Amino acid sequence: MPNYRAPQRDIQFVMHEVLAMADHYKTLHGSEDIDAQMIDAILAEAAKFSENVLAPINASGDEQGCSWDDGEVTTPSGFKEAYALYVEGGWPSISHSQTLGGQGLPESLGTMINELSGTSNWSWSMYPGLSHGAMNTIETHGTQEQKQQYLLPLVEGRWTGTMCLTESHCGTDLGLLRTKAELQEDGSYAISGTKIFISAGEHDMVDNIVHIVLARLPGAPEGTKGISLFIVPKVNVNQDGSLGGRNQVKCGSLEHKMGIHGNATCVMNFDGAKGYLIGPANKGLSCMFTFMNIARIGTAVQGLCSAEGAFQGALEYSKERLQMRSLTGPIEGGRMLAYYLSQLNDTITRNSDSDEAKEAEVLLSLLTPIAKAFMTETGLESANLGMQCFGGHGYIREYGMEQIVRDARIATIYEGTTGIQALDLLGRKVLMTQGQSLKAFTKKIHLFCKAEAENEAMAEFITPLMAANKEWGELTMKVGMAALKDRNEVGAASVDYLMYSGYVTQAYFFAQAAKISQVALAQETTEADFYKAKIFTARFFFSRLLPRTQTHATTMLAGADTLQDLDQDHFRF
């Protein structure tokens, strides 16, 4: 992507003005003394790193890809060196507990950093990204000894981690997985099976890789209730932390993919590899979910990354207004939503006994599938729009735009496809709670609208937001009623329901951005252009993107009949 520049001012707008992160940090255990200056300093450092280290190896990484030789994987030129600089900068430890050598900064700062690394070099950013998932899992569920042995080197960045879930016969339905774990005399387990789509499963950046593996104990219950979680190191680790012999886990091959060529997507063969149970037996899947929610926020951020990348590329090439506007919408709305989710997550993890934490739990579980699916879908749309701005040149590798589209394409699939997110949202999050989780959010929107009801200048945003918020509840009732009669209605309505929810959610954040900007302009800010642009973007969103809810509202109520009353035979040709 041509000349990436970290959008620092736009990020500050969300961190300071929309979400008041510094005040928020004062409510978090161990983060009380993070102020705005510190946030800006970290942002500036992350900006330098992503602009000067990651962006320059983005296109070459795509061109070269990773190579496999008898189980060893070589990453593209510069990837290993970039990772060394990343460790040198202390980035791996940023949001991990000080007792484990971490810096104890909140997850939301990690989200901010992920945006920059993900936009400047999506493939590279997946290596630390997967490590982060493994670290969170060990930090939450590991024993003290496991933390000492495996988490410390991960926090220091000396090792990286993976998450080994998928098997060739089961993607989403992990209940079917077959990898087995047999207890050995020394208390460890022998792990045997094959995992696919393992990102960063093997590479040349570090001495050791810590695999978090889902497997079954002998005689474990069928399905998802019989899955346990194991730590399986690439190289065995001695008591003193030094490296022992090679473990029986090997990368069988690399997948040839449409994009993210710089990331090693591995088939991993476990052949009686030494593993250690982490968390309670047969509770592996629920342990995974700790990591899942964060991972889904991370993927939502990637949707924002592809939009930002496409915007910057297209901006250099053309200033064609319609497309430019169409690109800034998803970026700015997505940034506010994703950062807000990471703020909720901070509250849950660092202020856990507060009432806010309880509300945050509800809101996070509702908004996570919306953010993941909506932001990756609109991110892909934006990547294609950015490419379109280039005309024929957009299709040519050298311009870097088609890479953004190829990289972005995976995001609507991994960490649960758009369809899976939609079922999770409508089925588990909304209908199974009798709409309580939705009410918790629509109430916030309602209160915001009420507070602005008398504000003439905000009417252009508040009136449609209020209407959409009301309609959201009404549509939920209708879909719920239909679902009581026929379960198929949930599946038939789910994707339209999710996209509808995404637009309304973003409208809420754009209205807040407009409000903040109006205040700033009223106070005669020196950044009039900046705040005017925020209002124009909000206006564009309300007039050109929010109307998409009309179609989604109609189609989510179209019913399941058109999908169900069809035999297999009708598909013959």
Added chain:
Amino acid sequence: MPNYRAPQRDIQFVMHEVLAMADHYKTLHGSEDIDAQMIDAILAEAAKFSENVLAPINASGDEQGCSWDDGEVTTPSGFKEAYALYVEGGWPSISHSQTLGGQGLPESLGTMINELSGTSNWSWSMYPGLSHGAMNTIETHGTQEQKQQYLLPLVEGRWTGTMCLTESHCGTDLGLLRTKAELQEDGSYAISGTKIFISAGEHDMVDNIVHIVLARLPGAPEGTKGISLFIVPKVNVNQDGSLGGRNQVKCGSLEHKMGIHGNATCVMNFDGAKGYLIGPANKGLSCMFTFMNIARIGTAVQGLCSAEGAFQGALEYSKERLQMRSLTGPIEGGRMLAYYLSQLNDTITRNSDSDEAKEAEVLLSLLTPIAKAFMTETGLESANLGMQCFGGHGYIREYGMEQIVRDARIATIYEGTTGIQALDLLGRKVLMTQGQSLKAFTKKIHLFCKAEAENEAMAEFITPLMAANKEWGELTMKVGMAALKDRNEVGAASVDYLMYSGYVTQAYFFAQAAKISQVALAQETTEADFYKAKIFTARFFFSRLLPRTQTHATTMLAGADTLQDLDQDHFRF
């Protein structure tokens, strides 16, 4: 793409039942004796060729791509052999005049064949596709001598052709092109300049390539009125038709593209190459348009191809109903529209002095930009949906689905981007004719609706179609009024207007398909499943896709303000 099977029955439905092609052919000069059996026989042969010859080299062609060595281009394994079989089968001559060694069959049969070759192997099908454009241009504008010398070998398939329009500094705006043509003593012209994005510009399939080149004569008027058209052979041709020495035209390099790797996209350098004026001086662009309309129908068909390919791939993998339905919509609607356009084109070219021809002219000019942009946009959407059905595997090369997405991605760009088509539709075709061309089509829809007004069984289709048809006219009035005040409104509304028009147009064809199927079922057809599926697909379109018009209707009237009242500064970051 896995196991391509030509959808012969679905094509017969459109050819025989929707468009009654055999009756239509009876009205065309020189096509009177083509009956349904003959159409089916040609279809069956084309099906064999695409299934057995083209499909097997589709994935390998993508993997290998084309290679360049000092101006010579090697196509992927099997491409040359497939082309030889294509010539052996007499396919190149199919729709060209018998006086030139052609078979004199109508263009619409070519469209049918293009669907099969385009779905089974998009990249390969572009080689004969470009030849066809060159042939049409020479047949329409060439002298007898030029036809003898250049068209005959093209018709026989011994040579192929190209269209050389684009230059690096001008894509759509051909008025800026710089390639010059200087008269020589022998009456020929010396052509000098560089053309980019030349599909099939150089390859190893034939002995000679006939380039149709846009260039400027010395002192020609500025802009589009100073462009002339030239024939520039790769190898000079002697009077007796034998090959002479190499002409001064050479492939400078191949583009590295996101997809269509099997097609050679060339930078062509003309260095005082010998060329021959074709058509009147400075009238080159209008001559080009003969070819342009056919080319745009051809590209529209490619949109259908990517949907069909995605559908067949996904069908093998999953029978997930929602996605399957979503895929059949664009395919079947697209097929009816594209074949209808080629039928109109038949009437214009082969029944030119009829009243039908005058009406066909109007309808074709209106519907061509709709078909090109709408079918390629929905085709790309379908390709992505098909890939989505595969989950993670869809992103892996081996499954063939991501290739369909990469190949399909070019179609919304070349032959005029979606934005260009939208401006052509709303600006030139609709508003500049004061809506007359639109009325010619909405009147046909209105008459169809009136004829079915009393038919209870058709009400579910006729009622929404009638409403949409009426709204189409009303929206056109509103956009037209707004455009009178501010020209920017045209650009701001155009893409939504085009997509809106696409959905209404398809609704008209789906209603016809439903009507035909109801009649067949009433007559106790032996193919009940087939006709039921047609009705279900129509129902799916009306309930799940047609509602997209709601959003387009709102956004096309959102006005240009949100796009215009923004300075460059607002895009700074």
